[in-house]
Amino acid sequence: MRIHLPPAASISWSYFLDVDGTLIDIADTPDAACIDASLLDLIARLYRASGGAVALVSGRALSDLENRLGALRLPLAGQHGLERRDAAGRLWIHAAPPAAKHAIKQALAPALARHPGLLLEDKGLTLALHYRQAPHLAAYARRSMVRLANDANAGLEVQFGKRVAEVKPSGIDKGTAISEYLAESPFRGRRPVFIGDDLNDEHGFAEVNRLDGISIKVGHGSSCARYRLPDVTAARQWLDNALQEVT
Numbered sequence: 001m002r003i004h005l006p007p008a009a010s011i012s013w014s015y016f017l018d019v020d021g022t023l024i025d026i027a028d029t030p031d032a033a034c035i036d037a038s039l040l041d042l043i044a045r046l047y048r049a050s051g052g053a054v055a056l057v058s059g060r061a062l063s064d065l066e067n068r069l070g071a072l073r074l075p076l077a078g079q080h081g082l083e084r085r086d087a088a089g090r091l092w093i094h095a096a097p098p099a100a101k102h103a104i105k106q107a108l109a110p111a112l113a114r115h116p117g118l119l120l121e122d123k124g125l126t127l128a129l130h131y132r133q134a135p136h137l138a139a140y141a142r143r144s145m146v147r148l149a150n151d152a153n154a155g156l157e158v159q160f161g162k163r164v165a166e167v168k169p170s171g172i173d174k175g176t177a178i179s180e181y182l183a184e185s186p187f188r189g190r191r192p193v194f195i196g197d198d199l200n201d202e203h204g205f206a207e208v209n210r211l212d213g214i215s216i217k218v219g220h221g222s223s224c225a226r227y228r229l230p231d232v233t234a235a236r237q238w239l240d241n242a243l244q245e246v247t
């Protein structure tokens with residue numbers, strides 16, 4: 001992999017940070033992933049030093065992120081931007097739970113019972129079918145979610161990610177979440193940075209590229225991001241370096 005390292009980070013920029021695979025290593029299951037104390041400290045320091053211009057932009061649900069962050073409160077976009085808490089603490093919800101959600105869950109129930117390696121994550125507005133514990137079922141899981149989204153005929157789309165296929169309302173993504181933040185204080189007027197690792201981060205990279213910001217892909221795989229960092233450790237180190245400006 002050819003690595004185009006990003007320029008040195010500046011605390012005058014706006015920081016949009018993906019979570020799984022970017023700030024924390026991928027774990028076997030969604031629940032097993034852990035935001036450790038040193039990451040909490042890094043985010044808190046960056047948040048203070050940048051005047052609050054830090055948001056987590058994640059596929060996880062807001063409530064899930066909140067539980068993992070404990071007392072640390074900052075802007076959060078969850079479920080790929082479908083729900084967003086802004087810097088003033090206001091909550092923006094961009095879609096209702098899909099009417100077809102119950103039917104999709106029912107349709108998946110036999111496969112989930114048959115294959116314990118499949119895991120269904122109901123995030124409220126989206127349904128994610130994880131196959132990390134059953135990688136041989138990748139094609140089946142992806143195909144099933146595409147079929148169920150199409151059959152619902154209700155403005156749903158499938159977002160693929162690391163060993164996951166997710167049915168979600170279409171039209172909102174991490175790119176729209178970033179552009180909403182950038183219209184608001186304290187993000188407005190700052191150069192945007194987005195760091196991510198997964199397919200669902202490509203919308204965010206594209207938006208940041210459009211604004212001449214800094215898009216950084218963590219790890220391998222094709223991407224429209226302009227820069228690369230090899231892994232979670234390097235991503236955290238790059239952010240920590242921004243804080244050297246202020247110490």
Ligand SMILES: O=P(O)(O)OC[C@H]1O[C@H](O[C@H]2O[C@H](CO)[C@@H](O)[C@H](O)[C@H]2O)[C@H](O)[C@@H](O)[C@@H]1O
Binds near residue numbers: 030032060123
């Ligand atoms: O946008 P992110 O913050 O990166 O969240 C993306 C998805 O992360 C979680 O799933 C992924 O991480 C799990 C734990 O490491 C892993 O087991 C799974 O295979 C990955 O797909 C989360 O469960 C999803 O809801 C997020 O969309």
